[in-house]
Amino acid sequence: MTTLVYLIPVALFLGALGLAGFLWALRSGQYEDLDGAAERILIDRDDKPDL
Amino acid sequence: MSCCAPGAEMALDLDSGTSVLPSSQEIKLASRSLGDGLSQTDLSVPTVHCAACIQAIETALGKLDRVESARVNLSTKRVSVQWRGDDVPPLVAALGRLGYQAHLFAPEVDEEDKTLSELIRAVAVAGFAAGNIMLLSVSVWSGAEGPTRDLFHWVSALIAIPALAFAGGIFFRSAWNALRHGRMNMDVPIAVGVSLAYAMSLYETINHGDHAYFDASVSLLFFLLIGRTLDHVMRERARTAVKGLSQLAARGAMVVRGDGARDYLPIGEIEPGMQLLIAAGERIPVDGKIIRGSSDLDCSLVSGESTPRTAAPGESVQAGVLNLTGPLTVQATAAAKDSFLAEMVRLMEAAEGGRAHYRRIADRVSALYAPVVHLTAFVTFLGWMAATGDWHRAMTIAIAVLIITCPCALGLAVPIVQVVAARRLFENGIMVKDGSAMERLAAIDTAVFDKTGTLTLGQPRLINASSIDPAMLAIAADMAAHSRHPYSKAIAGFAGLAGRPKLESVSEHPGFGIEASAAGSTWRLGRRGWAGWKARTGGEGRHGHGGTVLTKDGIIVATFDFEDALRADARAAILELRDAGVSVEMLSGDTAGACGKVAEILNIDSFVPALLPSGKVEHIETLAKAEHKVLMVGDGLNDTPALSAAHVSIAPATAADIGRSAADFVFLRESLLAVPLAVDISRKAGSLIRQNIAIAIVYNAVAVPIAILGHVTPLIAAIAMSASSLLVIGNALRLQGFVASAPAQDARRDRRARVDQLAQSS
Structure with missing residues (x-):
C-alpha cells in the first residue's frame, strides 16, 4: 500500500509528461509538415562548423 | 537532382492554357500583413516533391531582395514567404525560372484547422486517461480489494474528469445540438451512456462498491474520437489538395480611371461602367463589353465550346472567359455579384440535388439505434425493479446494458471503411469531399x-501532322511557340530538330495569327483569309473558321486540321461504367455536330447538344424524377449547377474553381478511368460498411441478453467493446487488401491507353 502511494503518482506524472510533450509538439507545429521533415535531413546546410 | 524534373508531368495536366500565373498585384491582394512592414504570402507550388526542390526554392526565394524568409511545406505543397516593403518581390517569376508553377489559393478559413487540432488534442487526452485507467482497472480485475481497490477507483475517477470534460465535450455539444433540434444522432446514446456510467461509477466508488466503469466510459470516448479524427483528416486532406490547384477566377483587375490613372482593384470593388484592362493570359473578372482591342477568347469554361472565339470591340464577354492573345479594354456591365459566375452560384444553390435529401447510412442506423438502446436499458431497469425491488442493482444492470450497446463498433464501422477507401482513392489521384459522397456514388445507375x-x-490536337511537310511543320512550330492560342500550343508541340531559317521579328496579330520574317520571306501562321492573302480559296474554306494555314509570302504551304483531343482512356472508362451496369449519357453546350462526333467515337448512344446551364439541370432533374440516381461528371462553369443538382458529382482538377467546390469528387490525373475506379471503390466500401454494421448488430444481439441478465462486469464490457471494435477495423482493412491487384491493373491500363493514343494519332 505504501509503495502505491508514491508509485501511482510517479506513473501518472510520467504519463502526463508524455502527454504534455505531445501537446507541446502539436502546438509548436512539429506535425505540420511531416513529409518535409523527412526530406529535409537530406539537405546539406552551408553553415557546417569548420573543422 | 535527377528526380526533379518539375513540371514534366504536371505541365501536361495543368499547363493547358487554363492556368494563369498570378500577377504581382494579385499576390499583393492575397498577402497578409504581419506588422512592421512585414507581409506574408502563401503560394501553392504543386510540383514540389523532394528535398532538392525544397532547397532550390528556399535558396532562390531567400536570395531575392527584401525577402526575409521562405519556407516550403512539402505536405501541403506550399511555400510561405515573408517579405518587407510595399512591392511584392518577383516571387512567381523566380519560381518560374526554376521550373515551378506557383498559384495563389483562396484565403484559408482557420476554422477547420482548429477543429482538427482540437480533435487531436482530445484523442491525446482521452488516450492518456484510457491507458492509465485501464492499468488501474486491470489490477482491480486481478484481485485488488478493500482500500486498495477504493484508492484505484478514486484515482481513476480523478483521471476521467479531464478526459470527460475535454474529450467528451465534443460529443456532449453535438448531442445537445441534435436534441435541441429534435433530432437523434449517434452522439446522443454516447453522451448519455458515458455520463451515466461515470455518475454510477462515482456513486459506487463513494460507497466502496466492487464495480466501476471508469475504464469503459473513457476508452469508449477514445475509440470514438479516433474514428472521428480519421474522418476529419480525410476530408481535410482532400480539401487542401483541391485548393492547392490553380486559382481560376480573377482576384482583381486593372481599372483605368477617367483621367488615365490606373488602379488595381479587388474584384468586389469593380462597378458597372468602369473600364478594365485585360492583358493577354488573364481571365475576365466581370461581365462586360469590349471597347478596344481584339483578341481570341477561350470560352470553354463558360459555354463548353472548345473552339476559341475571336473578340472584337462591341462584343460582350462573360466573367470567367480567358483572354488568350491580345490586350483588351473592357467596360464592366455588371458588378461581380451580378456577373455570370455569381449567376451560376445562384443556379447551383437553387438546384436542390439528391444530396439535400440524402441521409448518411450512419445517421439512418443511429436514428433507429439510439431509441432502441435507450428503451432496452429502460425496460431492463423496470424489469429488475419489478423482479427484485433493488433499485441500485436495477440501475447497475441498466447502465451495463447502455455501456455494452454503446455504438463503439457502430461509430467506427462507417468512418474506418471510408478512411481506408478514401486513401485508396487518394493513391489513385482522386479526392473525396466527404464520406456521404462515397455512399451516394455507390448507388448510381x-x-x-x-x-x-x-x-x-x-x-x-493537330490531327494531320503526318501529312504536313516536316520542314514546314518545324517552322510553324517555331512560330507557334510565341503565342498562347490553343491552336498554337498544339502546333508548338511538334517542334522538330531539322535545320530551318532563323525567325526574325515575330509578331502576333490578335484574332488573326502570327507573322514572322525569315530569310527574306514573310511567313504567316493563322486564319486562311488573313495569312493566305494571295491564295484563291477565298476566305472561309471547307475548314470552317477559315482553317489554320501556314503561308510563305501569302502562298499557302501547309494546312492544319485540329480536333478536340479526347481525354485519356475516355473510351475504356465508358466501357467499364457500362460493365458496372451504369448507363452513360452526354450533355454539352457545344454544337450537335461536335457532340455527335465525340459520341460516335466513344460509343455513347444518347446525347443532348447545345444546352444552356439551366437545361443541364433540367435534364438531370428529369432523370432524377424517373427514379434514376445520377452521377454528373463535368468541369465547366456551365456545368456547376448540374454538378450540384446531381445525386453525386465528379470534376477533373482542371475544372473551374466553383465547379471543383461543387463536386463531391475531384480527380487529379488526366485519365477518365478515375470515374469507374471511384464507382468501384465506393461500391466495395458500401458493402464493407453494411458488413461492418451487421457485425456490430450481431455483436449486440449476443452481448445485450447477457447484459440484461446482469452478467456483465466491467471486465467483460471492456473485452467485448475492444473485440468488436477490432473486428470492425480488421474488416475495413480488407479494402486495402484489394490494392495488391491494382498496380498490375494500372500497368495494363497504361499500356492500353498508349495503344489508344497511337491508334488515334495515326
Missing part, C-alpha cells in the same frame, strides 16, 4: 458526362 473538358481535354 446513370452517369452523365459533359463533353468539353471532361470527355475531351478542351484543347485542340
